[in-house]
Amino acid sequence: MRDWIRLATKRSIVVRGVICSSIVGTILIAINQGDVIWNGNLEIRHAAKIGLTYMVPYIVSTVSSVGALRNVSQ
Structure with a gap:
């Protein structure tokens, strides 16, 4: 669990999540709450x-990014 949290809080993972959330979230809000x-x-x-x-x-x-990183490291 600690390893998962360590990976999930890496700067590159957080930035990727924020960018994805900004794009996808805005599109979904426009569709659902526009x-x-x-x-x-x-x-x-x-x-x-x-x-x-x-x-x-x-x-x-x-979750996807952390899963991919964990698969690569195994």
Whole structure:
């Protein structure tokens, strides 16, 4: 577990996750919440969904990157 966390917090992994999350998250928010934002009806529950929408691609990218690094080192 410590090895996984060490890899997941490497600068290159974090940067890759942030870039992926920024691109994919923004596209998903435009698709899923775009009408709410455009009409100015943004509420707290929408803000929570937006936060989660950015978190999911970050987590997927991080888990994939760590898995790939662990496979290469074996």
